[in-house]
Amino acid sequence: MKKVVKTLFAIVISSTFVNAQNTVNQKLDEVVVSANRASSTENTSNVQIISLDEIQNAPVQTIEDLLEYALNVDVRQRGGQGVQADISMRGGTFEQVLVMLNGIKLNDPQTGHHTMNLPVSLEQIERIEVITGGATRIFGNYAYTGAINIITKKEGNSSATLSGGQNGFKSAEINYALKTSNINHNISINQKRSDGFPVYHKDRDTTTMEVDYKIKNYYYQASGNIAGIKALFNIGYTDKEFGAYTFYTPEYPTQFEKTKTTFSSLQFKKEGTISLENKLYWKKHNDEFILFRNHPSWYHNFHETNVYGMDFNAVQKTKNGSNVVGMEIRTDKIISNRLGEDLENPIEIDSINTYTKGQTRTTTNLFAEKNLTIENLSVSVGVMMNIDSEYGNEYFPGIDISYNINDDIKLFASSNKSMRTPNYTELYYASPTNQGNEYLKSEHSTNKEIGVKWTANYHKTTFTLYQREGSNMIDWILAEGDSIWRTQNLNQLTTKGYEINSKININKLFNSNLPANNLGVNYASNKLNKKSDGFQSAYVLDNLKTNFSISANQLVNDKLRIDWRATYQDREGGYTDFNTGLEVEYLPFWIASIRVSYNAFKNSTLFLEINNLFDKEYVDFGNVPQQGRWMRAGVKIKL
16 A cells, blocks of 8 residues: 555656656646635635536535545545535544534534535535635634535526435435526535345344435525625435444444534625625434334434524734634534433423433634735734633634745645534433433543645645644543443644645646546555553544545546546554454454546536445444445436
């Protein structure tokens, strides 16, 4: 593996030197990103862009599958096809990544397992910004190891997509775009279902269909410019029902879960010498968990969270940059029959169940940022003051610096402090196999990185070295001789690593006209200074230590296109095999996928997608079965 990576990277670097004396004007497109409060074009952050072309042609149908190929992003899926996925970065945990939709925070205060319950499909997305490194001073809580910002299309297209495949998979999606006066309207309806995939049970020597699901998504967006004010309104709803076979414990495998998410936001932006931006948002999430699918009354959990937020920014343009001040107020509330403190007045759920517990937290963030560009040097320095109703007041400063050596090469470095407060599950959850801890402290870290971005006419390459020094890391621990997983703070943990990201235009590189056009290469290595001696770690020490992905597309002719993707993962840690009772290490594996698309007629495209092309058996998370080869075919018609 290391030889393959070194060879690929050597090709990029050596080819760059060969052509350094023949600078041309054409380069891979730069993308303006919104990784800081000022949305400055002199962005100093380390950001990877998943472009519209990649989104439209990747051999995937969900955001979770797409993120599998992002730089140093670990996607541990349960069920596949967007049923449930845990997203982490740079060897961190899934609770430490902030997920946003058009800059609006979507993380759920109950648990990060629900963070990816998004009301949008790939068809509505224009690009995805993957921001690596601690970003608390910019985004506040949850952005401990990075952030993912999903940007939707402001002017969409009307289309209908139908697809079907193995395991009883069926999907139908309709997108309708309409412009009235100066307002763009986008409406989307998507429904999909599957009977699940075969799971072999060693103890019974039988195979059954597990992890069936039904998913419904509804989404509406309106955007426009009204009297010089840019406005964006979003509202969405997602409804999931799925077999959660061994999702949370193999002790009771036949689990079942229902989740419902309602989300709405309103944004206004007035640009000028002093630009003002205001965001208002609300998210409601309902989670119904059944431990024994055929006997719900034996153990039945109900949780409802409501999150309200307001984010206000003021940006003053200056001769050499900008000044930024702002404030964010966020309140999250939970009512539950398991999580929180006892309610004075229980709330009725139905004729049998009631919410007996609850909790409310309010966080206020005050921030200031200075962005300065002097010739080839760009500096962004800022501080966030976090005022938490439960955890007190703290300051989180940071600085990002970049320097353009020439038109092709940019050096960058940063140092930022980050934090994350525990969620309600970590604090309060109690079950036959798990026990929370209401005395948990917040996680803290200092993040440092240095790197280089090299852009030429045929490639764009980034190399980054990083280090994260963490304290009070929150983890679920299973001690030797214990049968209960318990949450606790781990003291000190240092994570180091490096990343290589390169997008290469093959024909420009070799001055050829090959059918293979673009090649994408990502390689990341993460190393922690601790191991789980004497206990099992569910998340913190159970990290992805090596991640390599490669993607390519072939434009066979004007109508036929083939997109290939493959990923290699090597995970630290292990788990106890429930069937044998033995400690098992995570084994490295390759997974490949392919998409073939054919423009049959003027306004229609036929496609065939195959995930896990070589039917590889692998483990993403201990004792949770993963799908084998899964073929789907369909048609997309532009209306």
